[in-house]
Amino acid sequence: MAELLIEGVAKSFGPVVALAEATLAIGDGEFVALLGPSGCGKTTLLRIVAGLEEANCGQVLIGGRDVSALPPRARGLAMVFQNYAVFPHMTVGENVAFGLAMARAPAARIAKQVARAASLMQIETLLGRYPAQLSGGQRQRVAVARALAVEPAVLLMDEPLSNLDALLRLEMRAELKAVLREAGTTTLYVTHDQTEAMGLADRVAVMHEGRIVQIAAPSDVYRRPASVFVGGFVGNPPMNFLRVAAVSGEVRLGALRLSAPMEEGGLLLGIRPEQLAVVETGGFLFRVAVAEPLGTHLLLTGETGGQRMRAVVPPDATVVAGAELLLAFDPAAIRWMDAASGRAIGAA
Amino acid sequence: MRRDRLLAYALIAPSILFLAVIFLIPLGQTIALAFTRHGTFGLANFARMAGDLNFRNAVANTLGLVIVVVPLQLALALGMSMMLRHLKRGRELILWIWSIPLGVSDLAAGLVWLGILTEKGYLNTILYHLGVIHGPVSWLTYETPLALFIGILVAEIWRATAIIFVVLVAGTQLIPAEFEEAASVFGATAWQRFRRVTVPLLRPSIQTALILRTVLAFEAFAVVLAIGGQNFPVLLSQAYLWQDTNQDYGVAAAYAVLIMLITLAATLFYLVALRPRAGEVA
Numbered sequence: 272m273a274e275l276l277i278e279g280v281a282k283s284f285g286p287v288v289a290l291a292e293a294t295l296a297i298g299d300g301e302f303v304a305l306l307g308p309s310g311c312g313k314t315t316l317l318r319i320v321a322g323l324e325e326a327n328c329g330q331v332l333i334g335g336r337d338v339s340a341l342p343p344r345a346r347g348l349a350m351v352f353q354n355y356a357v358f359p360h361m362t363v364g365e366n367v368a369f370g371l372a373m374a375r376a377p378a379a380r381i382a383k384q385v386a387r388a389a390s391l392m393q394i395e396t397l398l399g400r401y402p403a404q405l406s407g408g409q410r411q412r413v414a415v416a417r418a419l420a421v422e423p424a425v426l427l428m429d430e431p432l433s434n435l436d437a438l439l440r441l442e443m444r445a446e447l448k449a450v451l452r453e454a455g456t457t458t459l460y461v462t463h464d465q466t467e468a469m470g471l472a473d474r475v476a477v478m479h480e481g482r483i484v485q486i487a488a489p490s491d492v493y494r495r496p497a498s499v500f501v502g503g504f505v506g507n508p509p510m511n512f513l514r515v516a517a518v519s520g521e522v523r524l525g526a527l528r529l530s531a532p533m534e535e536g537g538l539l540l541g542i543r544p545e546q547l548a549v550v551e552t553g554g555f556l557f558r559v560a561v562a563e564p565l566g567t568h569l570l571l572t573g574e575t576g577g578q579r580m581r582a583v584v585p586p587d588a589t590v591v592a593g594a595e596l597l598l599a600f601d602p603a604a605i606r607w608m609d610a611a612s613g614r615a616i617g618a619a
Numbered sequence: 620m621r622r623d624r625l626l627a628y629a630l631i632a633p634s635i636l637f638l639a640v641i642f643l644i645p646l647g648q649t650i651a652l653a654f655t656r657h658g659t660f661g662l663a664n665f666a667r668m669a670g671d672l673n674f675r676n677a678v679a680n681t682l683g684l685v686i687v688v689v690p691l692q693l694a695l696a697l698g699m700s701m702m703l704r705h706l707k708r709g710r711e712l713i714l715w716i717w718s719i720p721l722g723v724s725d726l727a728a729g730l731v732w733l734g735i736l737t738e739k740g741y742l743n744t745i746l747y748h749l750g751v752i753h754g755p756v757s758w759l760t761y762e763t764p765l766a767l768f769i770g771i772l773v774a775e776i777w778r779a780t781a782i783i784f785v786v787l788v789a790g791t792q793l794i795p796a797e798f799e800e801a802a803s804v805f806g807a808t809a810w811q812r813f814r815r816v817t818v819p820l821l822r823p824s825i826q827t828a829l830i831l832r833t834v835l836a837f838e839a840f841a842v843v844l845a846i847g848g849q850n851f852p853v854l855l856s857q858a859y860l861w862q863d864t865n866q867d868y869g870v871a872a873a874y875a876v877l878i879m880l881i882t883l884a885a886t887l888f889y890l891v892a893l894r895p896r897a898g899e900v901a
């Protein structure tokens with residue numbers, strides 16, 4: 272267990288900039304998720320921390336020690352790979368013991384740690400089997416147990432749940448969270464799945480086009496996205512952004528009069544679909560194009576003033592396509608964005 | 620449905636017929652020939668073969684060659700494929716250059732090495748200019764068995780390592796990089812990665828390459844004949860001698876059957892020795 276410090280790490284593959292100066296500090300025992308769409312540089316950053324990829328510049332420090340020039344094996348890490356990378360020619364037990372065996376740990380210690388990791392991941396009965404005899408979910412467990420067995424300073428996870436089916440993923444997510452909390456391991460977790468990042472992490476680092484665009488607690492990332500990209504990427508359905516104009520420090524939306532963060536000019540009004548409520552009077556007009564009953568709620572897609580918008584309303588509402596509703600929201604829930612840069616205005 | 624099935628057999632038939640005519644029938648005839656001498660069935664040909672002066676030499680030379688050359692070639696080919704795996708640039712060019720010997724015929728390769736190793740060959744010219752020797756020295760006579768053996772060894776390694784190499788290269792390309800990466804993250808040194816991860820994952824390719832190469836090594840002929848002639852008898856050159864010079868087809872057939880039995884035994888040995896552990900393969 273140790274803190275992980277990533278300082279000004281950048282990486283280009285030829286003319287392609289994969290990573291532009293990433294800086295990230297992860298506290299001892301903290302769980303940080305790197306969240307972003309594919310190609311945003313999150314896996315490159317993880318591989319640089321692991322030492323599997325060489326950065327063009329910047330430093331990686333683990334427990335205060337600069338490991339940038341060290342090979343992967345000297346960094347005190349463990350990693351869970353996307354395709355598990357569980358060695359097919361070794362039994363589950365041999366796989367879990369691998370890191371300790373490479374470090375030539377005493378047999379008694381290997382046996383003890385393997386037993387502990389196996390019991391954490393509930394694979395005690397599988398230790399004598401080969402990976403070919405296991406299901407995907409079981410291989411996943413072996414990969415995590417192998418990582419936990421070495422009691423790493425930092426645990427790296429590269430989309431570990433992406434190959435599992437939806438139900439298993441839900442199960443493993445909760446289990447991983449419990450196990451990692453108990454182990455108290457500093458964890459850097461790469462995912463493109465915002466639910467995973469939000470559900471697991473203490474803090475989420477959202478990446479976009481090679482940059483970390485926001486680092487915050489999951490609820491902050493959700494409620495107070497730093498940019499239009501973050502608001503659109505995090506949350507399902509994504510945040511609504513309406514192009515509006517401020518006049519004399521005020522934005523008018525239907526009957527709503529909202530105090531704007533600027534005197535004059537165009538800006539974007541960001542509002543989460545579930546912050547929208549159907550009202551009898553006041554509010555602004557919303558024309559429903561599609562209504563999707565999703566059990567827990569009703570998802571409405573439509574437009575207001577010619578701009579596309581989504582709203583989430585209680586499941587018992589009877590709304591049909593073509594209906595016209597009046598919607599309103601709490602002004603405190605608004606996230607104002609600069610129309611040109613796409614960045615939050617007055618963002619902390 | 621029935622027509623489809625008939626068509627499938629009809630399409631396969633020519634190749635079966637072809638193999639039967641030029642392989643299975645001659646094989647049966649060879650075996651029959653080996654066990655028949657002067658019209659009587661028995662082991663007389665084998666007794667004649669075993670009683671021959673050169674027989675023990677041929678067996679020893681052939682086994683010696685196989686035992687030394689195959690492991691050396693495997694080690695070299697493993698090293699070459701690992702180096703190639705870690706190259707970033709020029710991979711194709713080096714793969715191509717290393718595979719050149721595959722395209723050279725046995726006999727041509729033997730003659731090239733004869734040109735190098737013979738009394739007035741390139742090797743002696745260089746040694747002479749370096750002052751190591753003071754005149755032509757014969758390396759390839761029955762009086763210099765070690766030099767002769769090493770000469771044939773070098774030629775065989777030059778000529779046939781590429782066979783193992785290309786099989787191993789194909790095999791390494793099937794191993795996802797993630798396994799080696801996982802090994803290095805979990806603390807394995809380069810040697811540990813190679814020993815504990817890469818070689819075991821390459822085992823099916825190693826098995827194939829060893830079977831292929833060992834069978835061919837037992838059938839070593841043109842290179843040996845070109846360099847060593849009858850100074851270095853091997854099983855196949857003895858079979859040729861009995862067939863061609865002695866005109867004794869029975870003993871030649873006995874040699875052929877012996878070679879076949881040995882290569883079958885070697886293949887079986889590799890299949891058993893390098894088989895996956897129970898449960899390892901789904």
